[in-house]
Amino acid sequence: MNFIALTTNILVLNIFFVYGKKYEPNWDSLDKRPLPQWYDDAKIGIMMHWGVYSVPSAAGGEWFWGVWGHYGHPNSNSSQSKFMRNNYPPQFTYQDFARYFTAEFFNPDDWADLFENSGAKYITLTTKHHEGFTLWPSTYSPNWNAKDVGPNRDLVGELAKAVRSRNITFGTYYSLYEFYNPIEGKDKRNHHKTNEYIRRKMFPEMLELVEKYKTEIIWVDGDWEGKAEYWNSTGFLAWLYNESPVKDTVVVNDRWGLKLKGHHGDFWNLKDNFASVTLIKHKWEGTRTLDLWSWGYRRNMNLDSLVPTKDLIRLLVRDVSCGGNFVMNIGPTHDGRIDLVFQERLLDVGKWLKINGEAIYKTRYWTYQNDTVSQFVWYTKGQSAVYAIAIEWPKENVLQLGSANELFVNKKPIVTMLGYPDKLKWTITNTPNKTVSITFPNRATVKGEWAWALKIK
Template sequence: MCFLSDPTKVQAYLKTIDEVIEKGPFKDDWESLSHYGIPDWYARAKFGLFVHWGVYSVPAFHNEWYSREMYQKGSRAYAHHRKTYGRNFGYKDFIPQFKAEHYDPKEWAELFAESGARYVTPVGEHHDGFKMYPSELCEWNAVNMGPKRDVYGELKKELTDRGIKYCSSSHRAEHYWFMNGGRDIPGSDVQDEKYREFYGPSVAKAKGDPSRRPEGSIVPSKAWLEDWLASTCELVDVNRPYTIYFDWWVRQHAFRPYMKKFLAYYYNRSREWGMEVCVFYKWDGVMYHCAVLDIERGQLAAINPRPWQNDTAIAKNSWGYTQGNDFKTPYELICNLIDVVSKNGCLMLNVGPKADGTICPEEAAVLREIGKWLQINGEAIYDTSPYKIFGEGPSNCGGSFHEKFSFTKKDFRFTYKPDALYVFALMPNQKNIYRLKTLGSKDDALNYQILGVSLLGRNCNVSFTQTNDYLELHAATDERFEMPVCFKISID
C-alpha cells in the first residue's frame, strides 16, 4: 500500500536523515538529545500565536475534526454532512473550495504584530493529511491544490520582516487512523484506493477495543513510521521553522526511535542554518529535557523549572473556524497569559482563519485588545522570569484540558526581573487597594529593600506598607480597571 506519492523518495530522504545525524553533533539517543538546550529567545518570548487553517475551514462546522467526524456515524458532523452535501460528497471534494481568495499574508502579519506575539505557528499539516506547504513527497498540498500557492512561505517572509519568528506544527501521526470511520460506510471514498495517498491507511480500531481514545490500541506500521519521519523532516527543510509542535499520538511507543531520529536531524540542521530551535511535545511524547513540554488547553499548578508552553484557542469549542464558534474574552485570555508566564511558561494562542483567508472580526478584535494591554504591561511579561513564588490567591489549577478563568479579587500573580518584582492583580477592585499576604516580611518572600512602587501605564502615586503579615499597595486613582493591572515594585 502506498502512503506517499513516491515511496522511493521516502527512502532517499531516510538516507539523507541518517547522513545528517552521522555528521552532526546530536545523535539519535536521549543522552545526546538532552544536551540541546531551550533557546533563550523562546524563554523570553512569552506570547505566540497558533494558526489552524486548512481544508477543514471550508465546511466550518462544529470543529477542526470535521474530516474525521463526517465519517463517524451518529456524530453531529455526520448528520450535517449528509443533509448539506449528500452521501457521495467526500472530504477530498472540499479541496477545490479551499481557495484562500482573500488571503493577504501582509495583513495577517500586521495583525499578529499588533497582538504583541513574538512567534507564530501555522499548522503545517493537520490530521486530515493535507499539507499546507510545498511537498515533493505528497501531491496533496496547498501549492498543487486548493489555494495553489505557497501560503506559509509568503507568511514567513512577512513575519520575518517584522521580527516575528516563523514556526510550524505536524499532526500527521494521527492521520494513520483519523478517517477510519469511512471504512464502515459502504461506498465511502475513504475506501477508494485512488485516494489512498490522501486518506492514508485509515486503520480501524479492533473490534472490542476497550479504549475510549479515538486511536484505541492501534499501533503504526513500519511503513507509516518511515512516512512520518520523512514527511516531518521535509516540513522543517521547506521553511526552516524555529519550532515544531507535535500533537499527542507521537507518544505511542512505536514512534520512539523515529522521534529520536527526527530530533537529531532537526537539531543538527538548526546548527547548519545558524538557528536556535525547539520542539513541543505532550504526554511524555519526548523524553524529559530533550524538548519543551506543552500543556493543551490547561495550565500547570506550580512553577516549572524549565520553560514550557500552554497552547489554547480563542474559541472555546474549536481550533479551526466554524460558524458557531464561542469565543473567550480578552480578559480571560490575558489572565491566562499572566498565569502561564508566572509559572515559567509561554502562551501560544490559536486563531482559526476562514477558508477565504480572512480572520473573523471577533478573533481580530481579541488580538488587538491583547496587544493594547501588552503595550502597557509588556515589560512585566516579555523577558521576565518566575519569582520565588508564582503568586497567591484561591484560584489555581493544573493539567491539560482544565482551563480556569474565574479569578477573584484575592488572586495575584508575580513575575520578576533582577531589579523589579511585578505584581498582577487579576481582578482589580474599585478602591485600588491590594493586600498581599505572601509578601509580608516574615515569610522571606520579599525582604529586599523596596525603592518604590508604580502602576504600569498610569501616572499616579502608589503608596505601600509592608508589615510582618502583608504588603499593601494603594494606587491613588479613581479609575476603574476592567483588565488586570500590574504594579512594578523596584527593589534592591
C-alpha cells in the same frame, strides 16, 4: 548533506545519526540541549488551525473528516453525517472540499500586521493537520496540497515571509499521523513492525518543511498513534539539533510518541488547553482556543463559546508567572479571513501588552507565583525589578501583599504602576507577617483595564 534526497529504502532508524555530533539519537542526550533563549523571552504566541476542514466549518472542526469517516457516512447519526446529508449530494467526498478551500482573501501582510499588534512574538501555523493536506507544495503530498488544489498558492512560504519581516518568529504545526493514509494504515496493521509511512511520507515531508522554510518551532501532534520508536523521533531530533539549518534556534514540543507528553522536548504542552496554577520549572506552553469548542473555524460559533478578553489576560499572567508561555489559537476561514471577533480578542491582548508588556516579555518566574494574602496577584521577575500583577482591582484602592514583604523589609523600594506616571505610596505593618499595603490611584486616572502591573524596584 541534503537529507531530502535520501532514497526511501534507507533504514529510517539510521539516516539521521552522524557520528561525533553533539546530540545522539536518545533521550538522555537530547534532553541535555539548552532551551534557546528567544523562546523563554518571547512569552506570547499565536497558533492557527487552517486547512480543508475550514470549508465545512461545522461540527467536529478540524476533526470533521476523522469523525465523519469513522462513523461511516452517509447513513450514520453523527452530526457530521447529518450535516453532509442535509447540504451535499451523496457522492460528495471529503476530498471534494479541497477545491473550495480558496483563500482568495488571504493577505499575509494583513495577518502579520494583526499578529504584530497583538503583541505576539511568534506564530505557529498548522502546515498539515490529521487530514494530511499540506499548506505548502509538498513533494510527498501530490494533488493534496494548497499549491496543486484550492488556493494554488504556497501559503506557508507567503506567511513565513510576512511575519519575519515584522520580527515575529515563524513556527509550524505538523501532524505525525493522518486519518486515512493507507500506507500508515498498513504499518499499523503490521503492529508498526514496518515503517513504510515514515520512510515514504512523514520523514521526507518534515525534512522538506524544515529545510525549505527554516521553521524555528516544530509543534508535532498525532503522537498517540505510535510509540516514539515507530516515529523515530529521537533520530529526527538528533538531525534537527545537529545538522538542520535551524539547529541553534529551533524549539520543539513534547508530543513525540505515545505517553511521552511532559517527559521530553524543549517545551512541554502536556495537553490541549493546558493551564497550571503552580510553578513548572521545565519550560511549558499553554495553548488555548479562543473558540472553546474548536481549534478550527466554526461558522456556527456564538459568543458563549468565545473566551472573554478578561479571561485571556488572566490566563496570560498566570501562565507566565508559573513559568509558561501563553499561546492563543484561532481558526481562519476557508477564504483566508480572520473573523472580526478573533481580531478583537487579539488586539485587546495587544493593547494590554503595550502598557504592561514590561512585566511579561523577557521576565522569569519569581520565588512566589501568586500572593499569600491577595491571591489575585501574580508575580514575575525582570532583570532589576519584581512585578506584582493584580488581575482584580483591590477593594478601597488598597492592595495587601504578603509574599512580597522581603522586598520591603529594611528596604525602600520604589513602587510604580505601569502606565501611571506617579510613584505609589506604601506602608508595612510591624506584625510578624509584615503585610505590605500599597495605595492604588483613582482608577479613572489609570490607563488600561483587565489587570494592572506594579513594578517593585
